[in-house]
Amino acid sequence: MSTTNLTTSGDSQSDSLYAPLRDDRDEVRVLTLEGIHDDGLVHSRLETVSLLDYSPNYSAFLTSSTGKTELPRRILRSWTGLCFPQTGHNPAGSKNRWKQRPHAASCRFAWGDFAALSYVWGTSNKERYIVVNGITRRVTRNLEEALRRLARNDEFRGEYKIWIDAVCINQEDEQERAIQVRKMRQIYSSAWKVISWLGENDAGGWMPKAFAFSNMLASLQDDSQDLRMLCNVKSGILTDAGFHAMHEMTRHLYWHRLWIIQEVVMGASYTVLRCGDHHLDWDTLCRAIAVLYHGDNWSLKDEMLGRAYRRGISTHKVWTTSSLHLIHLDLRHLSHYEDEGTSTERLGLRRLLEVANSAKCLEARDKVFALAGMMEPEIANEITKAYSLDIPQLFAAVTLAFIKHYNNLEPLRQGNPWGPQKAPTWAADWSWKGRLRWSRPETPYVGPLWDVSDPGPRPEEIYNADGGQPACYMIPDNSLLLRCDGFIFDEIVGLGAREYGIFEWVKGTETQCSSWKSCYGDDQETAQALARLLLGGSTVGEHEQAKGCYEAVLSLPSTFKAGYPQFCAKKWSWLENREGYYYKWSEWRKRHNHMMLGKRRLESFFTDNIPEMTEESAYTAAFVGIDRTVKERRFMLTRSGRFGWAPDNAFDRDGDKNQVRVGDLIVIVFGCSTPLVIRRFGEQYQVLGEAYVEGIMNGETLGLLKNGSFKQQSFIFC
Incomplete structure (x- = not known):
């Protein structure tokens, strides 16, 4: 889905294609592909249908034990289990679901059935033509190629239709587009x-080879x-060409287009990747990518791609992993749901x-609406009502929807004044580039210790700085306050160096504080507090394999050069292969070694x-924990003699202007x-x-509030 207008020829005839849809009837438009005619163009027929117009057999099925309250994918699996018993309930048979085509008896609607196309729109300077209900229309090259391939194979004729956003939605009707956005999940x-x-x-034929390699890994x-x-x-069996x-x-x-995320997840195991006439089902792809996260395979994949680069096969020395993380950490779990x-x-x-932040879209508002299907239904319904708001108001409405739904102020953790859309600072700017993966305390570890499929605790269950006090908030006069x-x-x-991108910290951006004195106790107690800080006080210590990780932080070598001989001597193979990933710890140490903590x-x-007599698991846990903690955070010293992490703005190129400051x-x-870091802004405050x-971080300050050391007050955040 995209909210960019489709350019057409014959605009004066568009009314004949796009009669108004009845929302109360759940009407949509679907396309029948009539083939490639003598003019060389793909011809099609567009018709309006209702998603409530069930066939008698399917209507009877829905009123049976299955019921309408189940998730649509579970209902469809039960239905196809009746119509295609050889694959419907067999988990191993899911890889053949792409071969199933509804026949007259299995169609769910009186008018037939439909598939949905998920694709990249492509650029408008490479447009081609198709014919819809006798009207010649311009579409992007990528869509025309897809329709040509599908029409050539006669896949969507007769009762089997296809839904395509660019053609089935009147892109010139903003009201219709808004309604269809709400229907995307459905x-x-x-x-x-x-x-x-x-x-x-x-050109290189790599996509079919990737499909074959994925099938091998998944097996x-x-x-x-x-x-x-x-x-x-x-x-x-494993070749650098395969990797x-x-x-x-x-x-x-495709993986960098934000709208595909919702489309793939909603398709779940009924999603099939297609390149020409080559197919790869979604479950197989997910299992294949999961293998890369197993043990030391993550390092091996880099080595194999490096070999391909040296042989001139690949133009890349190292993996671009954002899509791997997107599929394995997000899409796989959501589609399973x-x-x-x-x-x-x-x-x-x-x-x-x-x-x-991991994918692109044409409009800032699409950052929200392309992911509405991933939200709790109550939140999604509230947000889609705000489709026509301007961007700052929209982002504020989204944050407020999350606040109201969960009845807490956790969303304020995602606010800052640095987003390009100038939303209120308490509202998350969805277009801000500063959020990084693997930087959250709740993020599962990447390594041999635990299964990364473990979703971990909810963010608000890790810390309890507010002592569990209930949220007390209001929006004055429908404003953006x-x-x-x-x-x-x-x-x-005092402040440590600010991060620059993801690879370095900027020299000379530190601010020392000569009067700082540790409130944690003597040097040993301060060292222990520093170790807890570097792991974010996380729950990692609860894992049996990670015992001793806090102590390990204090003797984790500051550079890979210093650590490698020791890792080899101890036969710690996982850490031996971390050279390409050691930069976070070594660069952070390099820029902060001279920071003064008191004297x-x-x-x-x-x-x-x-x-001697130390466990590799403790050092592995310390290593991956530090790598996560130092991202997106800036070391700070406080007036009360404490240290901690302040928010960082690593991707800002405007010097120290858009950064946390002393004071x-x-x-x-x-x-x-x-806690939150805030700044006075006249009579108000910025988050x-x-x-x-x-x-x-566990409510220790509430006792000081009760004895009068601190004063409760109301803050107005702008």
């Missing part, structure tokens, strides 16, 4: 299948998923913002020598589990984002 979740069109075969069981071992046992092919597939423009209706929850606000209660706890008096330099709290305040807001302050 359309894709109700489709007989979702065709993810990746284009015709690429591996248990121990055979150790790809290094597999290479030794079965020489030639290059998969890399090319996941780099495809659509299939099974398990206890998996919808994505929270932070995860949605990360996903929005937010009033809420809390108290000022501390003030920033001692920060580096004096650490050693590069790993003690910014640290506040506890009731209903928000972490700069969430903070972590070591030693106050």
Whole structure:
């Protein structure tokens, strides 16, 4: 889906194609492909149908034990199980669902049935023509190629139709587009299948090779998923060309289009990737990518792509992994929910913002609406009503919808004044580029310790800085202001270097504080507090394999050069292969070693020598925990003698202008589990984002509030 207008020829005839749709009848338009005629063009017929117009057999089925309250994908699976018993309830048969085509007896509607197309629109300077109800229309090249391929194979004739956003929605009717946006989840979740069109075969023929390589990876069981071992046992089964092919597939423009996320998830196991006449079902792709996350396979994939680069096969030395993370961490779990209706929850606000940041769309508002299907239904319904609002108001409405639904102020953690759309600072700007994956305390670890499919705790369950006090807030006079209660706890008096991109910290951006004195106790107690800070005080210590990780932080070598001989001597193979990923820790240390914590330099709290009788699991946990914690955060010192993390703005190129400053305040807001950094702005305050302050993340300050050390007040955030 896109809200960009479709250019047509014969605009004066568009009314004959697009009679108004009746929303009360759940009307949509579907396309029948009539083939390629003598003029060389794809001819089609567009008709209006109702999604409530069930066939007698399907209507009887819905009133039976299945019921209408189940998820659409579960209903369809039960229905196809009756119509196609050889694959309908067989999990292994899901890979053949793309072959199923509804026949007269299995059609769910009186008018037939339909599939939905998911594709990249492409650029308007490469337009082609199709014929719809006798009218010649311009469409993008990518869509024309898809329709030509489908028409050539006679896949959507007769009772089997196809829904395509660019043709089935009147793109010139803003009201209709708004209504159809609300229907996107329903359309894709109700489709007989979702065709993810990746284009015709690429010049190198890598896409079909990637499909074959994915099928091979997905077939591996248990121990055979150790790809290094597999290479030794079965020489030639894994090739650098195969890894290059998969890399090319996941780099495809398709995965960088935000609207596909909702479309693929709603299709779930009824989604099939298609390149020309080559097919790969969604379940197979997910299983194949999951293998890359197994054990040391993550490092092996880099090595194999490096080989392909040296042989001149690949133009890339290292993997572009954003699509891998998108599929494995987000789409796989959400599509499983659509299939099974398990206890998996919808994505929270932070995860949605990360996903929005991982792909592109033509309009800033689409950052929200392209993901509406991923939200809790009550939130999605509230948000889609705000379709016509301007962008700042829209972003404020989205944040407020999350606040009201969960009755807490957790969304304020995602606010800041640095977004390009100039939304209120308390409202998340969905177009801000500063959010990074693997930077949240709730993010599962990437490594050999735990299954990354573990969703982990909810963000608000990790910290409890507000002591569980209920949120108290209001929106004054329907304005873009937010009033809420809390108290000022501390003030920033020193800052570490600010991050620049994801690879370095800017030299000379530190601010020392000569008067700072640790409130944690002596040097040993301060060192222990520093170790907790570097892991964000996370729950990692609850994992049996990660015991000792806090102590390990203080002796984790500051550079890979210093650590490698020790890793080899101890036969810690996973850490031996971290050279390409060690930069976060080594660069952070490099820029902060000279920071003064009282009378001692920060580096004096650490050693590069790993003690004897230590466990690799503790150091692995420390390594991946630090790598996560230092992203998107800036080291800070506070007036009360504490240290912590302030929000960073790593992708801003305007010097220190759009950054946290000395003098910014640290506040506890009731209903928000972490402190916030705020800044006075006249009589009001700006929200700069969430903070972590070591030693106050579990409600310790509430006692000080009760004894009068702090004063409760109302803040007006602008």
